[in-house]
Amino acid sequence: MDVLVIGAASLDTKGQITGPLRMSTSNPGIIHSSPGGVARNIAENLARLGVEVALISAVGEDWAGRHVVERAAQTGVDVHHILVRPDLRSGTYMALHDEEGHLLVAVDDMAAMKAITPRYLNDRRRLFRDARMVVTDANLTPEALGTVFRLAARYNRAVCVDPTSTVLASRLRPFLGQLHLATPNLAEAEALLGQAPSDRTPISIARKLVAEGIDLAVITLAEQGLCYATAEESGHLPAISAPVVDRTGVGDALTAAVVFGLLEGLPPSEAVRLGLSAAALTLQCRETVCTDLSLEHLYEQLVV
Numbered sequence: 001m002d003v004l005v006i007g008a009a010s011l012d013t014k015g016q017i018t019g020p021l022r023m024s025t026s027n028p029g030i031i032h033s034s035p036g037g038v039a040r041n042i043a044e045n046l047a048r049l050g051v052e053v054a055l056i057s058a059v060g061e062d063w064a065g066r067h068v069v070e071r072a073a074q075t076g077v078d079v080h081h082i083l084v085r086p087d088l089r090s091g092t093y094m095a096l097h098d099e100e101g102h103l104l105v106a107v108d109d110m111a112a113m114k115a116i117t118p119r120y121l122n123d124r125r126r127l128f129r130d131a132r133m134v135v136t137d138a139n140l141t142p143e144a145l146g147t148v149f150r151l152a153a154r155y156n157r158a159v160c161v162d163p164t165s166t167v168l169a170s171r172l173r174p175f176l177g178q179l180h181l182a183t184p185n186l187a188e189a190e191a192l193l194g195q196a197p198s199d200r201t202p203i204s205i206a207r208k209l210v211a212e213g214i215d216l217a218v219i220t221l222a223e224q225g226l227c228y229a230t231a232e233e234s235g236h237l238p239a240i241s242a243p244v245v246d247r248t249g250v251g252d253a254l255t256a257a258v259v260f261g262l263l264e265g266l267p268p269s270e271a272v273r274l275g276l277s278a279a280a281l282t283l284q285c286r287e288t289v290c291t292d293l294s295l296e297h298l299y300e301q302l303v304v
Helices: 038-048 063-074 111-115 118-122 125-130 142-154 166-178 186-193 202-211 250-263 268-283 295-302
Strands: 003-006 010-017 029-036 053-056 058-060 083-085 091-097 103-109 133-137 158-162 179-182 216-220 226-229 234-237
Touching (some): 003 038, 003 125, 010 063, 029 038, 038 063, 038 133, 038 158, 038 250, 058 063, 058 111, 063 091, 091 111, 118 142, 125 142, 142 158, 142 166, 158 166, 158 250, 166 179, 186 202, 186 216, 202 216, 202 226, 216 250, 226 268, 234 268, 250 268, 268 295
Parallel strands (some): 003 053, 003 133, 058 083, 133 158, 158 179, 179 216
Antiparallel strands (some): 091 103
């Protein structure tokens, strides 16, 4: 197995209004649902890139849970370690976007992830042993995250993280010195650091994260591309121009493609370019994970 991914699997319901937002009333728009969850999205993206990947998550015995698990399985993700229980409520993410596709507000219900306990992870420690790399989101409880990092350290496996949100990113703060890769946006990066640094430029914050122990820090900047830093180099790369259909899942695609590049032994500067390519492809899709994502399309997007 190449990658073990741990974290949320959910059903995404996304609404985009087609005119000015009117509060306290119904707004005409477009509503679309698709499988989501940060970890599940990363796992599906990796599978579409040909990576052998297993997913640890939790869902309920309901339609939403069956749907998100079946979609992951259809794309090649090993779903045998997803916990399915009748007493759980499958994760749900609801988002409202303005007429240009920018996020106005979102609500996520990932309470099912509390079922991924330290014991559940310990019972599956062979997955950590067999994986080349571990990827987690921040939806796990602090205790479960501690177990993830302990098991990864036991088997000397690199850990990559998507901080998920500004609210959850602080859960990862105790583990910065153990991170191979982190892909926060600017607000999440400041949450990882615990405070806003005096120099708040993205490149400076990326370097600060590296000083805290992260091997490769990637600060995503939406339309402005990204900044990245390692102990040896740092830089800014502009976004690849693409028509915007839906921004949901773009960061997850970027994370997955950077992980893919690192697995392939690419230097950080090239791995993050693949991330930008995956982000551009995902922007053009209504689905949270672009169904057209493939190695061929990933490299084609780089030269468009």
